[in-house]
Amino acid sequence: MKLNEVRQNIDLIDSKILKLLNDRMEQGLLAKRFKEQIEDSAREQEVLEQVNNNPNALIESEFSESIYKLIFAFSKKLQARELCLTGFQGEHGAYSEEAVRHYNREYVTIPCTTFNEVFEGVNSGLYDFGIVPVENTLGGNVGPVNELLINTDLRIIGAIDMPVHHSLLTAPGTDYREIREVYSHSQALSQCRCFLSRNNLTPIPYYDTAGAAKMLAETKPRGAACIASKLAAELYNLEVIKERVEDLGSNRTRFLLLAKSNQECESSKCSIVFTTEHKAGALFGVLRLFAEAGINLTRIESIPNEPGDYSYFIDFDGSNKEQVVLDTLDKVEKQTTGLKILGFYDEKKVEG
Amino acid sequence: MGNLKLVQLAENGKRTKIKVGSVMIGEGLVIVGGPCGVESEKQTLKTAEAVKTGGGMMFRGGAFKPRTSPYDFQGLGLEGLKLLARARENTGLPIVTEVIDPRDVSWVCEFADILQIGARNMQNFSLLREVGKTGKPVLLKRGMYSTLKEWLNCAEYILAEGNPNVILCERGIRTFETYTRNTLDLSMVPAVKELTHLPIFIDPSHGTGKLSLIEKMSLAAVAAGADGLLLEVHCNPSEAKSDADQQLTPDQFAALVKKITKLSRFMDEKLFKTSIITGGDQI
Known part of the structure; x- marks a missing residue:
């Protein structure tokens, strides 16, 4: 393993951490819908105990506690704003x-x-x-x-x-010549039928376009790509092989x-x-x-x-x-x- | 000449015309300009702009470079193709780019308007078959050690796969001469015209490898009746990663296009359109 490979892994983990933080903030906003008031110190204590009891060797409780206090603070700040x-x-x-x-x-x-x-x-x-x-x-x-x-x-x-403009996306480092299978929502696949057949690619229906992008980023199946939005490429750290792969310009x-x-x-x-x-x-x-x-x-x-x-x-x-x-x-x-x-x-x- | 049933000129004398974007190949002179290789975003977009301003009608540039040494710059690959597509978006000029690997053909088709088969790949038959299946126009360069017969047979391979859109391109052959990089064989222009219905371009940049000779050989090509010229242009030739000695500056390109266009108009006169002496080899 070389330094740049290690760094690639770090980048990937960072993008996952941010994504998970975002998911956690969302859950906080949803929790607010069930609560009378934002502040709930008993619940915070409960979370901190769980966090402190984690079995991860490198994470000391002082470190995790300080991170979680920051997370609580930001989550409460978001909850205080009347977001739609x-x-x-x-x-x-x-x-x-x-x-x-x-x-x-x-x-x-x-x-x-x-x-x-x-x-x-x-x-x-x-x-x-x-x-x-x-x-x-x-x-x-x-x-x-x-x-x-x-x-x-x-x-x-x-x-x-x-x-709706579709892009062909792959996990970073995938050789475009090795792409055989393309995952996406069946609607999106049908909108790119000619593109897929021109390039001898097998369409594989998936429950959601962005879900396919997420799966690609997480499991990195060999020879696979997905059809999704450019936004999905940014969110899941994927490479855009080609933009606008839809068959009709006015999709x-x-x-x-x-x-x-x-x-x-x-x-x-x-x-x-x-x-x-x-x-x-x-x-x-x-x-x-x-x-x-x-x-x-x-x-x-x-x-x-x-x-x-x-x-x-x-x-x-x-x-x-x-x-x-x-x-x-x-x-x-x-x-x-x-x-x-x-x-x-x-x-x-x-x-x- | 062997069995060239699809390539040979028919009795009725009908010639192939190929529409690419708004350009009609086989109907008036087509000038293609651009760098040898796609090196960076700035170099590509800047040169494309210069080619457009200078009067070029198509943009060329290599994303895959077949180089003599494996340690030389091999091209940007897919990134290069994306840059070429960006250049087309900006300028509206159709894109000519080389494909060197049969596995790349469908992908190059996604980004380019004309597929170029380079001199070193002229007899790469699996590659010829692959581009023959696409229907995209193919610019088939003459191999540096190839006879006219071998060259036309390669065109026949592409047509036999069902792709009639072939443009031949003479780019110089190896002789014992060392002053020039190659010997530009301009006699191929009338030879191709009397034997086949296919359009023929001339590449004086590779054909001579010398900046000082490009202008005169371009004019000679037009006088010989070439359908198009392939000229290497670089926004900053001294920094080019390949073919630094034969790439024109944008100013040189624009001045050359002016001269060529003037001669081309002159050559359109009916007097020059017909030959005084006929009676070539039958295929």
Whole structure:
């Protein structure tokens, strides 16, 4: 082993330490949601005891205690700030997290394993907001999200329409000529199908793009790469082999920002979901109301509830300040069985 | 000439034209400029800018360098390819770069517009087959010890794999002459034209290896009917890691392009387009 190899290991460990510190701060912020007050000296004492009893040979208790006191102090400082927590599905570096940053850089992003966890977290008040992808230009609609929108009572308070650029990443030191397998979310893999086949690479589906990046950094499988964002490359200390490996230049994903209740904000769009009676012209009758009011529809999606029975999603241009919109919704309510107004909100379009 | 069924000029005299970016090869003179090797970000981007300003239509630079000695600078590899792609982003000039290893072909394709097969690899048949499978334009340099027949057979290898986009490039051959680095065989321009439908470029930088000879040989190449010129340009030739003695400064390049362009326009006259004496070898 040479000095530069040792230093490479040190760099890797440092990036892990920082990552873990960040994860710990996140947990502190979540704990705050269950506590009356920030200060809890009994709990601090408990943690310190655990830390002092650690079996690591080189870590003396004086050292660990001083570090942990710093950690407590910073964690309490963060808890004192009224930070907005936003849940997203995936690991840090996921595209959903990038979307949150486009919406508001101040929001703290908390990773969740499933979409369900995002919805539940917002519903229970653990998170202030949740962000979920709803459709992609290449991959189509994100089914589970639409189902959760129907079955839960969250409100849409914002949308972000964002370009998605994928990069091919490897663990540092991997020879690009030895890459055989590429890990990523199946949506991302399908968006780079031509690139993969041109270079004889085998796509391997993984639960998340950034999760694949994390796995690559931790386990360093031989001959493997992943497709994820450039942000993921920075977070997990990976090397960018090639940027923009997506097959279509205009690859975009639309994300929805969710909250437990409606927010007072400027709105230019509205999302609704409804079901209709099973009779001729029922859906047409609803669509006609929008046409007659001169309201532009931006998305229509039908999701099966039971065989032969559908829920319809409609997004349209309009604000809750416009009388014609409110009147039309009144009429729609009479024509449908079960109308749910998911929210009036503003949509942010990110260029590039 | 052997079995050159795909390379040989057809009865109808139709010539190959290759569109690369906004440049049409085989239709007017194409000037390609750039350093021998991609050495650093600054050198690459600065030289690319100079090539563009000087009137160059494509940018060249080697990320993989096949060097005489294994201890010489071997190129930046993948990093070099990324820098070339950056140069294209900045200038809009298509990128010509050499590939020396069949395992690199698909990756070089990801970053470059034209794949160059260097003189030392002209008869590397597995490499020729690999670039033949890609469909990317290939600039096939003549080996320094190769006959015209051997050279054209190598082009035939690429076409036989299904890639019709081949550009031949004469870069000088070994003779007993020592004053010049190589002997630039300009007779290849009309020879290639009468035998094949493929475009032919001339590389006077390697062809002479002497800065003082490059201008005159460039003009001679244009007079002979070459479709393009490959010129080595470096933003600071004295600091170049390879071929320091044959790289033009940006000013020299710009002045040369001016002269070449003027002669090229003159040569476009119909009088020079047709030959007075015909009757070459049949393939």
